[in-house]
Amino acid sequence: MKRVAVEKSLKNVKDYLTDKGYDVSEIKNTKNNMNNFDAIVVSGQNSNFLGIQNTSTKASIVNASGMSVEDVYNELSNRFS
Numbered sequence: 599m600k601r602v603a604v605e606k607s608l609k610n611v612k613d614y615l616t617d618k619g620y621d622v623s624e625i626k627n628t629k630n631n632m633n634n635f636d637a638i639v640v641s642g643q644n645s646n647f648l649g650i651q652n653t654s655t656k657a658s659i660v661n662a663s664g665m666s667v668e669d670v671y672n673e674l675s676n677r678f679s
Contacts, residue, residue, distance in 0.1 A: 600678055603632070603657075604639040611639055614667040615674070632657060637674055 601621045604612045615622045625638065632638065632655040642663030658677045662670050 600636040600674070601634060602637045602639060602674065603635045605641050607641050607643070608639060608662060611662060611667050611670050614671060615639075618671055620674070637677065639670055639674075 599619065599621045601623070602615055603623050603625045604615070605625050612622050612624065623635070625640075635655075635657045637658040637660060638655065639660045639662050642661040658674075660670060660673050660677075665673070
């Protein structure tokens with residue numbers, strides 16, 4: 599099961615992805631656990647979403663700005679296939 603972190607403001611995305619079988623958690627304001635996720639979904643409203651400018655992670659970053667929940671799901675599905 600793929601682990602996905604989402605910004606707090608994207609509760610609808612979190613709920614949708616959970617319903618689709620993803621293990622979804624809310625992003626906490628820390629960089630300590632970002633490598634525990636396969637993907638991170640951000641709203642695009644805050645370019646410094648973790649409170650630091652130089653976060654490094656191997657997870658795919660999906661900018662959900664302008665996307666529907668289905669678009670985010672499809673983007674993740676494409677990246678994981």
